[in-house]
Amino acid sequence: MTKQQLFEQIQKKRSFLCVGLDSSLDKIPQHLLRYENPILEFNKQIIDATKDLCVAYKPNTAFYECYGKKGWETLTETWKYIPNDIFSIADAKRGDIGNTSAMYAETFFNEVSSEMSFDSVTVAPYMGSDSVSPFLTFKDKWVILLALTSNAGHADFQLQEVGEDRLFEKVIKISQTWATDEQMMYVVGATRGAAFGDVRKLAPDHFLLVPGVGAQGGDLGEVCKYGLNSQCGLLINSSRGIIYASQGEDFAERAREEALKLKEEMEQILVKAGLV
């Protein structure tokens, strides 16, 4: 999906919500355990209940890899079930020496070999340009580079000063020599609030993937105040806050209610900014 197509989807749906599919057997409603593949059934019902309210789905691959062969099958089938016009994110946080990254890129982008072709994959920047460039050889596929993450440990490295910049600022500056805003996004945690202003000084036009709304307590209004740009430029993710709104038989309806609350807030923000 191109940047323009993503913006068109945001305008059409009046939403920039990403639903995180961090689905695990101990958290999904127990009545689903009678299905042959309970997590796939859960994901399908969540997708059916939310697909008109969101513009992206983000399965975090850890929640699939831990179930071995069956987990990979679930990830593949989940990708297949995501409608084509919805941006798909393989949240795998990869990155390794070039030839290894090339194989990771095949895993998530080459449908012929892996039966999956996500629109994007999350990548760690730590190993530098040759660890990221293999992901950039696929047309209309995106690298979502970790910049300023939502967790407490972000301060250990990302806020360290390196010359005149903090490390996350260096990541944003240097990575712009690897790819344009048509192929690269940055992860900036919703819990980082005003730091969105600093990010926008360096990357005014990029899309930002923003996890941390919902269970981690990030503030949507604050993120938008500093982070919104002329093409919206934000994909706001909530995983547990939506998918585990209920662990009963009504889980899909309750997930829809939570997604709708966020979508309505986003719609107001888009209207106010004159973007729809």
Ligand SMILES: O=C(O)c1cc(=O)[nH]c(=O)n1[C@@H]1O[C@H](COP(=O)(O)O)[C@@H](O)[C@H]1O
């Ligand atoms: O790359 C990510 O998606 C990510 C980066 C980050 O800084 N913080 C963060 O929480 N995430 C992911 O976003 C999701 C957040 O889930 P919830 O806290 O349940 O909404 C998880 O899949 C995390 O792995």
